[in-house]
Amino acid sequence: MIGHALRRSAPALRASLRHMSTAEAAKPTGLTLNFCLPHKPIYVDKAVDTVIIPGVAGVYGVTQGHSAVISEMQPGLVKIYHEAGGEPENWFVSAGFALTHPNSVTDITAVEAVKVDDMDPEAVKDTFNQAKSDLAAASDEKERVAAQIQMSTAQVMGQALGLNLSA
Amino acid sequence: MRAAAVLRSTVPRAACRTGDATAVVSRGMATEKQILGRIVATKNISKITKSMKMVSASKLRGDQERLAAARPFSKWTETIAAAPVLMENLDAATLPKHTLILPITSDRGLCGGINSTITRGMKRLDLAMQAQGKDLSLLIVGEKGRAQLGRALASSCDRACTEVEIPYTFATASALAAEILKTPDADAVLLVYQRFRSAIAYETSCKLLINLTKLEQEPMVEYEFEPDTKSEVLQDMYEFTLASSLYHALMENATSEQSSRMNAMENASKNAGEMIESLTLLYNRARQSRITTELIEIISGAAALETK
Numbered sequence: 001m002i003g004h005a006l007r008r009s010a011p012a013l014r015a016s017l018r019h020m021s022t023a024e025a026a027k028p029t030g031l032t033l034n035f036c037l038p039h040k041p042i043y044v045d046k047a048v049d050t051v052i053i054p055g056v057a058g059v060y061g062v063t064q065g066h067s068a069v070i071s072e073m074q075p076g077l078v079k080i081y082h083e084a085g086g087e088p089e090n091w092f093v094s095a096g097f098a099l100t101h102p103n104s105v106t107d108i109t110a111v112e113a114v115k116v117d118d119m120d121p122e123a124v125k126d127t128f129n130q131a132k133s134d135l136a137a138a139s140d141e142k143e144r145v146a147a148q149i150q151m152s153t154a155q156v157m158g159q160a161l162g163l164n165l166s167a
Numbered sequence: 168m169r170a171a172a173v174l175r176s177t178v179p180r181a182a183c184r185t186g187d188a189t190a191v192v193s194r195g196m197a198t199e200k201q202i203l204g205r206i207v208a209t210k211n212i213s214k215i216t217k218s219m220k221m222v223s224a225s226k227l228r229g230d231q232e233r234l235a236a237a238r239p240f241s242k243w244t245e246t247i248a249a250a251p252v253l254m255e256n257l258d259a260a261t262l263p264k265h266t267l268i269l270p271i272t273s274d275r276g277l278c279g280g281i282n283s284t285i286t287r288g289m290k291r292l293d294l295a296m297q298a299q300g301k302d303l304s305l306l307i308v309g310e311k312g313r314a315q316l317g318r319a320l321a322s323s324c325d326r327a328c329t330e331v332e333i334p335y336t337f338a339t340a341s342a343l344a345a346e347i348l349k350t351p352d353a354d355a356v357l358l359v360y361q362r363f364r365s366a367i368a369y370e371t372s373c374k375l376l377i378n379l380t381k382l383e384q385e386p387m388v389e390y391e392f393e394p395d396t397k398s399e400v401l402q403d404m405y406e407f408t409l410a411s412s413l414y415h416a417l418m419e420n421a422t423s424e425q426s427s428r429m430n431a432m433e434n435a436s437k438n439a440g441e442m443i444e445s446l447t448l449l450y451n452r453a454r455q456s457r458i459t460t461e462l463i464e465i466i467s468g469a470a471a472l473e474t475k
Contacts, residue, residue, distance in 0.1 A: 034239065036239045036242070037240060040236045055393045056393065058393075067391060069390060069391045069392070069393060070390045070393070071400075072400055072403055096407070107246070109411070
């Protein structure tokens with residue numbers, strides 16, 4: 001009886017599989033994303049639709065078929081669109097590099113990255129205020145520059161969260 | 168028995184002090200007490216090696232996880248720099264005129280052959296490079312390497328970095344990269360480390376990072392650069408690649424060190440165990456022969472008394 005049932009269901013199964021395989025073939029191969037941090041890989045060989053990268057020269061987007069580009073990233077948001085027109089996944093990255101290769105593989109390497117959802121607005125405000133007071137108290141060039149970097153990073157983080165922090 | 172006590176002091180024995188169970192028996196064989204001393208010492212050593220092995224095994228798990236997390240991060244460097252090669256396959260002809268070499272070794276000993284393999288490889292490389300008229304300078308990471316290479320290649324040793332805080336972080340690698348970049352005339356940096364293959368295998372590998380800003384031909388022409396100042400981006404990218412590759416090499420070496428120490432301590436414990444077994448047999452034989460000798464004395468003494 002089991003054999004009978006299988007014989008009946010097998011053609012239906014085969015038909016549905018055929019449908020699936022042609023559907024897969026019809027979908028264009030998208031972008032392959034490698035998004036890695038030194039201490040943990042976030043995405044390895046993940047197929048995504050679009051990635052928005054905060055380059056030093058400006059924010060730009062990468063889709064499949066984009067020309068090969070190597071760009072230095074500044075602290076900002078990396079937006080990953082897993083499907084076209086879907087909601088982006090927002091990650092705040094510290095500096096790093098983004099390489100797009102001719103074969104539509106994009107490597108995003110950053111020293112630190114956090115999901116915007118995991119960021120705490122209060123902590124960002126505190127960091128900004130701390131940096132502001134550090135800047136005022138800075139005695140030499142090195143301390144001043146370090147405080148300025150912290151301030152501008154906190155500002156960008158605030159922007160990502162919708163806060164408007166200004167000096 | 169009184170008779171036995173009397174006999175023990177009067178019956179002569181070859182090569183001995185007066186009637187003492189621990190006296191050296193004939194032919195200079197070790198006494199029971201000496202063998203017991205050796206057994207106890209070996210047992211103590213085996214306790215230490217066993218505990219070191221367990222500590223290494225637990226640290227290895229942590230290091231392996233960190234390495235697995237770190238490995239994907241360094242894949243992107245293979246666009247900029249070549250993939251790591253085995254040191255035995257490294258051709259000195261591929262190295263430029265001035266190379267800064269970073270052999271990565273451990274700070275602590277009792278870790279098997281990981282450091283001596285690197286020292287041997289470095290000596291061979293030094294000869295090969297001298298034959299081709301190229302020069303090298305060394306920045307040694309790890310106390311063991313500093314001691315061994317400081318003797319072997321004293322003239323090339325430039326700087327050493329020891330007692331780095333473990334576990335290694337990207338911050339450590341960045342600080343080390345900043346120090347490396349203070350070498351103005353290095354055309355390339357060669358990282359020499361032990362790549363972790365499995366808990367029982369590691370291989371000496373080299374990763375060559377050529378300073379892209381010093382190449383004559385323009386590198387990576389097929390890529391656009393943002394921002395447009397290609398030389399600046401290349402410089403920054405070289406620094407980042409250096410820090411990333413260094414981080415990866417440190418992770419690999421740390422994991423290899425733990426697995427090598429675990430295996431070395433395992434072998435030491437096994438050898439100590441075998442030694443204890445053979446010493447115990449020896450001890451039992453010595454003990455039994457002493458008892459037999461005493462019995463013989465007593466019996467012959469008693470027999471002598473009876474016949475009287």
